[in-house]
Amino acid sequence: MRPCQVWFxxxxxxxxxxxxxxxxxxNSKRVPLNLFAVRYDRSSGPGGQNVNKVNSKCTIALHNFSRCSWFPLEVRKQLSEKKSRYYASSSDTIVIQSSESRSRETNREYCIxxxxxxxxxxCFFPGEADEHTVKKWHGxxxxxxxxxxxxxKLQSNKKRLRNKKDLW
Incomplete structure (x- = not known):
C-alpha cells in the first residue's frame, strides 16, 4: 500500500x-507585482539593432518563496515538492523569464x-468521491x-505437507 503524500x-x-x-x-491581474524583483536584460536572437540597444527581456524573481504568505501553504508545498521548473530549491526562489516581445511591459505580463x-x-487537490465509486472500491x-x-492458506498447507516426515 502506498503512503499518502504529506500535504494531503x-x-x-x-x-x-x-x-x-x-x-x-x-489570474494574472490578482498577482501583487511588489512581491517580485523585476530585472530587464538584453534579449538574444533576431531583432537587428533593437537587440543590441534595448533591454527588453524580463526576469522576475520571488525570493524566500517558502515563507511568502500570499500563497497558501498547500500551494507552496506542491510547487516546491513537485520540482516546479521555475523553482530553485537551493536559493528558495521562483524565477521566470520572458523575451517573446520587444516591449518590457508586455514581457513582464507574459512572465506573470x-x-x-x-x-x-x-497544483492538484483531490475531489469528493461519490457513493457508487466508494462502494465499488470497497468491494x-x-x-x-x-x-x-x-x-x-494454500502456501501454509504446502509448507505443512513438506514438513511431514512419516506419511504412512
Missing amino acids: TAESPKHLKLAKNWVVSL EKFVKHIKEI IKEKAHERRIQEK
Missing part, C-alpha cells in the same frame, strides 16, 4: 478547499501569465483481501 494528510480538508478555491480564482498558468497546471478491496488470505 497534514492539513485539514478546510485548508485544502480554501487552497483549491484560491488556485481556481487566481506563465507563472499563473504553471500554478494551475501543477475490490474486500476481494483482494480474501484472495490474499486464500493464497496464504
Whole structure:
C-alpha cells in the first residue's frame, strides 16, 4: 500500500478547499507585482539593432518563496515538492523569464501569465468521491483481501505437507 503524500494528510480538508478555491480564482491581474524583483536584460536572437540597444527581456524573481504568505501553504508545498521548473530549491526562489516581445511591459505580463498558468497546471487537490465509486472500491478491496488470505492458506498447507516426515 502506498503512503499518502504529506500535504494531503497534514492539513485539514478546510485548508485544502480554501487552497483549491484560491488556485481556481487566481489570474494574472490578482498577482501583487511588489512581491517580485523585476530585472530587464538584453534579449538574444533576431531583432537587428533593437537587440543590441534595448533591454527588453524580463526576469522576475520571488525570493524566500517558502515563507511568502500570499500563497497558501498547500500551494507552496506542491510547487516546491513537485520540482516546479521555475523553482530553485537551493536559493528558495521562483524565477521566470520572458523575451517573446520587444516591449518590457508586455514581457513582464507574459512572465506573470506563465507563472499563473504553471500554478494551475501543477497544483492538484483531490475531489469528493461519490457513493457508487466508494462502494465499488470497497468491494475490490474486500476481494483482494480474501484472495490474499486464500493464497496464504494454500502456501501454509504446502509448507505443512513438506514438513511431514512419516506419511504412512
